[in-house]
Amino acid sequence: MLVELDVPKCVASGQCVMAAPDVFDQREDDGVAILLEEHPGDELLDEVREAVAICPAAAIRLAEQ
Amino acid sequence: MVVGASAAGLAAAETLRREGYDGTLTLVGDEPHPPYDRPPLSKQILSGEWSTQQLPLRPYTDLDALDLDLRLGAAATGLDVPDRTVRLADGSRMPYDGLILATGVRPRRLPGKGAHVLRTLDDALALRDRLMPGSRLVVVGAGFLGAEAAAVAWKLGCEVTLLEPAPVPLAHAVGTEVGRVLSQAHLDRGVELRCGVTVTEVTEEGARLADGEVVEADEILLAIGSLPNTEWLADSGLAVGDGVVCDQYCEAADGVYAAGDVARWDNPLFGVPMRIEHRTNAAEQGMAAARNLLAAPEARKPFAPVPYFWSDQYNMKIQAYGYLRGHDEVAVVEGDLAERRFVAAYGTGERLTGALSVGMSPKAIRAWRQAIAGGTPWEEAVPAGTPATEAA
Known part of the structure; x- marks a missing residue:
């Protein structure tokens, strides 16, 4: 999984x-x-997806799963 | 099917897919733009700091991956609950098995033509194009939106006047003393703030007040609150009253849920019905409504969030957790009001119901969220002897 933060x-x-x-x-x-x-x-995939969804600035992206 | 293609509607659609729904998923939005973020409209978009390229909530590839039947520029005009269909402006009737309503709000307006509002991308660009150094901007309403826009316009070199009907801006939300301290930020910069004045009409010369005086302006921005977009539901049989009325699961009728600015639901954490126009609530409620729509009846969860909002004005970052409206008590529990670096706690009845911070470490504020979620008694949250400040 690759996480990007803007x-x-x-x-x-x-x-x-x-x-x-x-x-x-x-x-x-x-x-x-x-x-x-x-x-x-x-094992953290669900938590990261939750963070992506809930970020009020749309600043987080799951670039690869 | 999800009606409303902004933060709440998109969060609902994404959650439906994440939770395994793989059937047809229609997302309907009345604006022509793909889902975009609204908080920057009164901040980085209005100031010109950001281009519109930075505004979409998701890149195209991520939207594509949701495999949506995406219908933009398509307003919903009617709902038939027994028949499970939504009517669109082009006359088509869309069947659904489950429905999430996320049609949001629109700005209140005043009689007369030519004033700006600030809700959509097009609104923000229209206002931005008119804000030149030296131009006179009158902002009607000194709430959070009006204050943010005034701060941006001041930075752009405009002559800004805020007209506010209440004696103290934001007092109903944050208390009289805190409202006064926040509004001092305008005065410090030479932004004119006139309180206790009611604007009745927009004219070619400016804003006409109740006593007949006209406050001259090149541009006028109306920031006097919003109205939920529920007119299209008038014949649906759904209960509508300042929003779509929902239960604690965000359900409005069998198989029909609502989320975001348009939803009025019973928040069991505070024991009152509320309708929250905050960006974070849109995402959280969109997710909650989608999960409950898919869940078996006994597996549904009440939607019981601690609301959160932030506002950026001049160099101030304001953050608040909880439900501040209708508070009985306010106490400054950290920092100093006059320095505009503080945390204020809010109490309703016997318990802590909110906390607002200005200029403090955002990380430190999260502890207050926990205390609010836990229903901490006021006496425990606020040490005896802490001086109270003037509430709403």
Whole structure:
């Protein structure tokens, strides 16, 4: 699986961190998302899909499954 | 079938596919554009910082992968629930087995011609083309949308005047004291803010007030709230009253669900019916409605979110969790109001129901979401001795 994060689009809502805490974190100062794991394991597929769906800035994309 | 091709409708369609539905999936939208994101309209699109290429919610390849019967520029005009059909503006009748309504809202307007509104991409581009350095913009309504647009126009060098009917902008939503602090951001930059004035009409010269005065303007933006798009459901037999009335599962009638700005549902977490016009709710509710539509009756889940919104104004990022409307108490629990760096907690009845932050680390605010979701008692969430501020 390949995850892409469009950092300039991020609005710092933190929704991705709540959906997939092993894949995303937030910067301390401005809350912008951090992609912890570009190639997460398949066991995290559902969580990543949830993060993609729930991101209010459409900033996350599942490029490959 | 999903009616409404914006954030809620797209989230519903994607979820139907993710959850294994592989039959015909029709997505109907009245705008000609493929699904796009609305929050940037009053921010990066209005400022010109982004091109319209950055606005689609999904690249074409991802939309294609959903294998949709995508009907854009096709307004739905009627619904027959017993017959399970939706009528479209071109006269066609579309049968469905399950239906999700996500037709959103449209801006309120005032009598008179020539004023802008800000809801669609076309609205945003029309306004952007008129914002020149030195041009006089009057924004009617100093809520979140009006404040964001005013901030962008100020940055572009416009002379901006905000006209607000309430004595303090946003007081009904965030409380009087917090509303006052937020509106100070306009005054600090020389944006004129006139409160307690009602605009009755748009004229060629400007905005006419109830007392007859005309506030002169080159352009006028109306940001005075929205109306749910439910007229097309008038003969459907569905309960409609400031939105499509749904139960806690977002179901409006057998096999008919609603999501996003148009849906009024019972949120069991707060025990009140609510209709939420927030971007995050559109996605969450679209997903929830789609899951419940596919689920066996006993497997459905109540939709019980902690609402969340953000607003970007000047250099301020405002974030809020929970349901702030109708709050009884407000207390500043971190930071300092006057510095516009703070977290305010909101209480309704005996419990914590909301939190709003300005200029604080967004990461730190998430703890408040948990406290709200857990129904934390007010006394526990807000330490004794914390000074209260003026509520709504």
